[in-house]
Amino acid sequence: MNYARFLTAVSAARKPSPIRMLTELQQRSPPSLISLAGGAPNPNTFPFQSASIQVKNGQTITFDEVAMNRALQYSASSGIPELLTWMKNLQKNLHNPPTASYAPEKGQMEMCVTTGSQEGLCKVFEMLVNPGDNVLLDAPTYSGTLATPLGCNLINVSSDHHGMIPAALKEVLSRWDPSEVHKPGSTAPKILYTIPNGGNPTGASMTTQRKQEVYELARQYDMLIIEDDPYYYLQFDKPWAPTFLSMDVDGRIIRTDSFSKILSSGLRIGFVTGPKPLVDRVVLHIQASTMHTSTFTQLMVSQLLHGWGQEGFLQHIDRVIEFYSKQRDAMISSADKWLKGLSEWHAPSAGMFLWIKLKGIADTQQLIMKKALEKEVLLVPGGVFMINSSEPCPYVRAAFSLATPEQIDEVHTHTHTQEHTHFYTDFNLSQIFPQAF
Numbered sequence: 001m002n003y004a005r006f007l008t009a010v011s012a013a014r015k016p017s018p019i020r021m022l023t024e025l026q027q028r029s030p031p032s033l034i035s036l037a038g039g040a041p042n043p044n045t046f047p048f049q050s051a052s053i054q055v056k057n058g059q060t061i062t063f064d065e066v067a068m069n070r071a072l073q074y075s076a077s078s079g080i081p082e083l084l085t086w087m088k089n090l091q092k093n094l095h096n097p098p099t100a101s102y103a104p105e106k107g108q109m110e111m112c113v114t115t116g117s118q119e120g121l122c123k124v125f126e127m128l129v130n131p132g133d134n135v136l137l138d139a140p141t142y143s144g145t146l147a148t149p150l151g152c153n154l155i156n157v158s159s160d161h162h163g164m165i166p167a168a169l170k171e172v173l174s175r176w177d178p179s180e181v182h183k184p185g186s187t188a189p190k191i192l193y194t195i196p197n198g199g200n201p202t203g204a205s206m207t208t209q210r211k212q213e214v215y216e217l218a219r220q221y222d223m224l225i226i227e228d229d230p231y232y233y234l235q236f237d238k239p240w241a242p243t244f245l246s247m248d249v250d251g252r253i254i255r256t257d258s259f260s261k262i263l264s265s266g267l268r269i270g271f272v273t274g275p276k277p278l279v280d281r282v283v284l285h286i287q288a289s290t291m292h293t294s295t296f297t298q299l300m301v302s303q304l305l306h307g308w309g310q311e312g313f314l315q316h317i318d319r320v321i322e323f324y325s326k327q328r329d330a331m332i333s334s335a336d337k338w339l340k341g342l343s344e345w346h347a348p349s350a351g352m353f354l355w356i357k358l359k360g361i362a363d364t365q366q367l368i369m370k371k372a373l374e375k376e377v378l379l380v381p382g383g384v385f386m387i388n389s390s391e392p393c394p395y396v397r398a399a400f401s402l403a404t405p406e407q408i409d410e411v412h413t414h415t416h417t418q419e420h421t422h423f424y425t426d427f428n429l430s431q432i433f434p435q436a437f
Ligand SMILES: Cc1ncc(COP(=O)(O)O)c(CNc2cc3ccccc3n(O)c2=O)c1O
Pocket: 115, 116, 117, 118, 119, 121, 142, 144, 195, 200, 228, 230, 257, 258, 259, 260, 265, 269, 270
């Protein structure tokens, strides 16, 4: 793979920060080293003494004074070594990426820690996408992604409840000659973005067959695939679907993982996994922006994971899956009870979202942001997930992560008032989330 062709001019121009390199050299050196180099603050001036975090399984994460001094200090831009190593071993065990054994310049699997996968996505897009570039994705998609590659031309690839449709991708790509994609000035897309499991907002999960076909098309047109997979661990049924990373013989997959939906969203821990030449560029960007994800947070999570081991981590994931699959069941049961004939949906096999098409209505914006809100129900109007958010959209996204099954199925608590009947007539939706209408 020629990775240089994918880099923006800004990314290609990035140079390692000499100061950050010194800091990391110092941290790799024996304690006997006397450093007058780094402008790091002296932890003896910090007001924090120690920390003890109770884990629900009875484990305690403790930071004594030495650990606290490290937790409160600068650390490596790619992530603290013990967390990175733990995650690399997990990625190899779960996905067995072909690139794990490649030489660095051939796209060896590399990782870095990011402040949520949102930071990873943002930096990956800024590394790869120039204004005016054509970028492929299957809309509706995560609104945080639509807000990221500013100035590029987002081209939609049709999808359904099994994710991106390879035939639709083939049709979109047929505008370009695969033998000419490397020609100077070619407008052929170099990047394809997708959410392969429990998609946001559709709940869709790609089949293995479709992933293989999409990967082959990416090979044919020499594209990178951004595999944004924060709901990978929220697949309700096993075996979990093989990832793009697991089939990446070329080193063309950039994968973003997240701990937000399984450990904590507020700790802001995500990971970028991909070819070393590209991940190294993301790290250079981290050096020039946040410097690194919170050392304290990384150490806390690292201690948890080392205490659990992979087996303990996967046992925790099983508990998370059990919770969300029950939430999904409650959501579908309520939809069956209240929405039949009024709406259409597909029961998701992963994630935390139900994508509902309301019949007889062109656009849900007003209904959701006014009528439903007046009745103290908050959903997301589907338009925010479309490439052109001003286009009418008859869908709403319902997240079944926070509300209890009882709340989701709140029974109709009031008879139809005159205004209610009027509303009913207008939208014929009085049974959707009954307290809302
Ligand atoms: C497909 C996909 N990719 C990346 C991310 C970012 O996750 P991170 O690891 O936590 O940075 C997400 C997070 N999605 C959401 C986040 C959110 C945060 C506050 C309030 C609402 C939010 N809603 O609604 C969301 O969908 C996602 O769904």
